[in-house]
Amino acid sequence: MRTEHSRAQRLAEGVTAVTANELALRLDEATIMITIDPDMPNAALVARVLTTTLRRGPGNLVLVNNRLPTTLIDTIDAATAAIDPTRPIRVATSNPDTSIRVHVGAEAPGHTIRVVPEGCGAHIASTPTARIRPTQPGNALGAIYASALAAAEIFKHTAAVVDDRRVIHRHLRFCPVTLSTNLTRSPALDDVTRLALTLVGIGAIGTAIVLIISELNAEGVLLAVDRQHFALENRGTYSLGGDKDTRTKPWKTDLAKRTLSRFDVTPCNDDIDAVVQRIDAGQAPWHPTVLTALDTPDARRSAQRLWPDRLIDAATGDTMLGLHDHRHGIDPCMACHFPVRTDEPSGVQAVADMLGLSAHLLANGEAILQEAHLTGLLPAQRARLAPHVGSRMCGLARATGLTDLNADGYMPSIPFVSMQAACLAVGRLIASQLNLDVPGNLVQYDSLIGPHQATTETMRIRPGCICVSRATTINQVRTYRRSAAAPLAH
Ligand SMILES: [Zn+2]
Incomplete structure (x- = not known):
């Protein structure tokens, strides 16, 4: 097993009953067979995101060519080869003998994992009797959420996750915007969405956010904040960046810029404190909406100092994922959620x-x-x-073997966990754009159990938090930044 795959293995060790060596062998030797119904809306996007996500991990991929359009096969072949040219997807004309079968589409024979987007949400079904009957076509968010759910479902089998740590979905339906299992209420996103955003953190979750936004019917401006370069160890866990990038090592903000072709992207290769200074010096735009995808409580509290109208924080921890949603003056801020503990070191x-x-x-x-x-x-x-x-x-x-301490999330999650967190965050962003009334300012679920068992809480502002004790100053700062940002926005 390659070192870049060690994260998936380490995570799996905690949830499987086999030894580390057996698990490594099992993940490496697994063969996943993929079939596609090319007539399903957004089938190509589901297939591309699913196969590239799987290609970031160990195992063999086989695409069954049941009269698929050549352009679709070529697209998937090129996209997976761009991730790792040494382990190409195999294209077969007949079904190989394999135990893990995935169908991108509503109907497939036997025990096949079927995955279908609907609106912003998705169906996933493992039982042959489940009937998937979408009432509206899936959009890009639904397609990417479908891919992420499918990758999680496959992992439960390839890693032999123990029964009490996972649920095999007979027929799961879930929308990351409405947080509901009723997909008929999921937004269609027919109109072009115009966004003005700051994205802080372009790591495992942040690259997935960029991927989703790039596939939406959306355009606008984006301030991309991350101070690191892409590196080899990121290839196994991120949603952007491939083989070539492991050698050229672009800024992570450049990955965002080149992916978001319909956006005017301002890269900031700096930490958030420096970005706040640049905003206040009129050298960088202040946007009223901020998405954060960060590892540490410290970084979250720093990003809160942008004091936007809304800050949507996507989070992962092992197999868990979730979001914190902050509306200024209404919801708890990141310092409410992650108070500084003075009685112990970070x-x-x-x-x-x-x-x-x-x-x-x-x-x-x-x-x-x-x-x-x-x-x-x-x-x-x-x-x-x-x-x-x-x-x-x-x-x-x-x-150095210190990761059993609270190392503040040094280890990034495996891609399907981060991707589902990104879907929740973009889902909340869409809800805010459409003025939808959605539940909870804290949402979390276990990716191996499923979103239907999500915890959705409405947390209160913490008495004595900086957002209360310094409210007057914060409002002055916000007024200043909003007026200074106005000329920059046009
Ligand atoms: Zn607060």
Whole structure:
């Protein structure tokens, strides 16, 4: 197994009954057979996102050519090869003998996982008797949500997830906008959506957000904030970036810019504190809507300092995913959700103290550990770090075996978890654009159990939070930024 796949394996180890070696072998040897009904609306998008998501992980992919259009086969072949040219998808004319079969479409014989988008939501069915009868065509959000649900369903089989950690869906229906199982109420998104957004964090979740927005019938302006370059270890977990990018190492903001062709994208390769300064200096646009896709409570509280009208925070943790939805003056802010604990060090600080490095250095995932950083450390700290000189910081916490501590989400999630979190966040964005009344400012569910068992809570503003104690100043800042942003927006 390649190191870039180790995340999926590590996650799977916690939910399967087999040993790590058996699991690695099982994931590598799994063969997934994909059939497609090319007449289903958005079938090509479901198929492309599903196959590229699967290609980021281990295992063999077979596309069955039941008189598929050549352009569709070529598109899927090229898209998966762009992720990893050394492990191409195999195109077969007959059904190979394999236990895991997925059909992009409503009808397939036998025990086949069927997946169909409807509106912004999706159906997934594993039982032969389930009848999928969509009442409206699926749009791009529905298609990508369908792909992410299908990838999760496949993982339950390939990783042999134990019974009490997963639900095999006989027929699941769910819409990430309305958070309802009634797909007839899911929005169609026929009109062009015009968006003015800031996206903070273009990692596993952020790239999935960019992918979804790029496929929507949408245009507009976007401030893209991320201070890192794409790297090899990102290929297995992100929704953008392929083989070529592992060598050219573009800024993650550049991945967003090149993907969002209908948007005017302003890249900011900096941390959020610097971006806030640039906004207040009139050098970067302030947008009233912010999407965040961040690993740490610290980063979330920093992003809150943009003080937008609405901040939608997508979150993952192991197999869990969810969102925090903040409307200014109505919902809890990120500091309400993630209060600073003064009685104990942050996860990064705890790891940094143990390693003898500064938290600032450790938090800079792109920084390389140098021999000089080891000067003055205790012998045990030196011994622990010495093998990692020349490595990037982002891999360090994992490599030094400190990840069982609260390392503030150093390990990114596997793609289907992040992708479902991104669907929830974009779903909430669509709900806000359409002025839909949707439940909860905190939503979360386990990707191996399913969204039908989501927790949906309406959390209250925390008394004594900065958003209360400094409300007057915050409102002044917001008024200033809104007036300064007005000329920039046109
Ligand atoms: Zn607050």
